[in-house]
Amino acid sequence: MARKPDTRTLGKFSGKLLLVGAGKMGQAMLDGWLARGLDPRRLMVIEPQPHKSIRALTRRGLTLNARGKAVEASAIVVAVKPQTAVEAVPPLAAHVGKGTLVLSIMAGRTIRFLAEKLPPGTAIVRAMPNTPAAIGRGITVAVANANVSARQRKLAADLLAATGKVEWVDDEDLLDAVTALSGSGPAYIFLLSEAMTKAGVATGLPAALAERLARETVAGSGELLHRSALDAATLRQNVTSPGGTTAAALEVLMGPRGFDALLTKAIAAATRRSKQLAG
Numbered sequence: 001m002a003r004k005p006d007t008r009t010l011g012k013f014s015g016k017l018l019l020v021g022a023g024k025m026g027q028a029m030l031d032g033w034l035a036r037g038l039d040p041r042r043l044m045v046i047e048p049q050p051h052k053s054i055r056a057l058t059r060r061g062l063t064l065n066a067r068g069k070a071v072e073a074s075a076i077v078v079a080v081k082p083q084t085a086v087e088a089v090p091p092l093a094a095h096v097g098k099g100t101l102v103l104s105i106m107a108g109r110t111i112r113f114l115a116e117k118l119p120p121g122t123a124i125v126r127a128m129p130n131t132p133a134a135i136g137r138g139i140t141v142a143v144a145n146a147n148v149s150a151r152q153r154k155l156a157a158d159l160l161a162a163t164g165k166v167e168w169v170d171d172e173d174l175l176d177a178v179t180a181l182s183g184s185g186p187a188y189i190f191l192l193s194e195a196m197t198k199a200g201v202a203t204g205l206p207a208a209l210a211e212r213l214a215r216e217t218v219a220g221s222g223e224l225l226h227r228s229a230l231d232a233a234t235l236r237q238n239v240t241s242p243g244g245t246t247a248a249a250l251e252v253l254m255g256p257r258g259f260d261a262l263l264t265k266a267i268a269a270a271t272r273r274s275k276q277l278a279g
């Protein structure tokens with residue numbers, strides 16, 4: 001997807017970067033890296049069904065599904081589905097050298113799981129992105145193991161920043177709650193748009209108009225929140241006159257069975273599920 005590069009942080013990257021799995025997320029990252037100045041000659045990709053844009057990059061030096069002697073990588077980004085990890089991760093050991101960083105975005109696959117399949121002492125960063133990464137507006141939370149150097153942490157941050165903002169935590173256990181909040185979060189926002197559409201129809205609006213109004217209200221408000229220096233509560237208060245229409249709705253939404261209670265319950269359920277899936 002086209003996007004304006006805001007930095008060239010990867011222009012000076014001089015090692016080899018191996019991307020394993022170029023599906024939706026891997027492709028979004030790759031697009032972001034190129035937009036940030038990464039030379040395609042630095043890139044190696046392992047992907048059974050590469051998109052034609054990746055095939056095209058082989059003409060600019062990208063190595064696709066290389067056979068033969070494994071090349072040591074400065075960084076390996078693992079973006080296959082978690083269920084594929086058992087077969088996809090062990091062969092990566094052949095690309096791991098002393099200075100290699102392994103960066104995984106697989107949901108639920110722990111640092112311990114990866115460490116068990118890679119050479120002892122491997123530097124590993126586990127990260128949880130979300131779908132707005134596809135338009136460079138994601139947010140990713142990352143956690144590093146003790147083998148990750150400051151330089152590797154900076155490289156991980158640069159690689160992840162290509163699809164949006166990056167936050168670091170020290171405690172890997174927090175990734176279950178992160179998954180529940182920002183990982184799964186885009187679905188809650190899409191559901192909000194669906195629910196607003198249905199509610200609009202219930203009050204008499206034509207369905208197509210209700211859908212457009214809900215979609216643009218969710219998208220525009222998200223953009224306003226993104227651009228504003230004010231926090232969400234202040235933006236909400238700014239559009240709420242005492243005794244007005246917004247106040248009437250908020251009385252319901254902020255009531256005992258409103259948004260707060262519902263989202264607390266929903267995010268707790270997602271956190272529990274994330275823990276179960278991680279086994």
Ligand SMILES: NC(=O)c1ccc[n+]([C@@H]2O[C@H](COP(=O)([O-])OP(=O)(O)OC[C@H]3O[C@@H](n4cnc5c(N)ncnc54)[C@H](OP(=O)(O)O)[C@@H]3O)[C@@H](O)[C@H]2O)c1
Nearest residue numbers: 021023024025046047048079080081082088106107129131
């Ligand atoms: N999408 C999200 O919102 C999101 C959010 C947070 C984290 N994640 C994580 O990101 C990862 C990727 O998700 P995605 O949505 O991008 O999935 P995806 O579109 O299915 O991409 C995975 C890609 O890996 C390829 N692949 C399968 N086996 C492989 C192997 N052995 N070696 C190399 N490539 C292989 C798949 O090819 P085939 O199709 O041929 O199998 C597919 O193109 C997942 O682990 C997921 O948990 C995703």
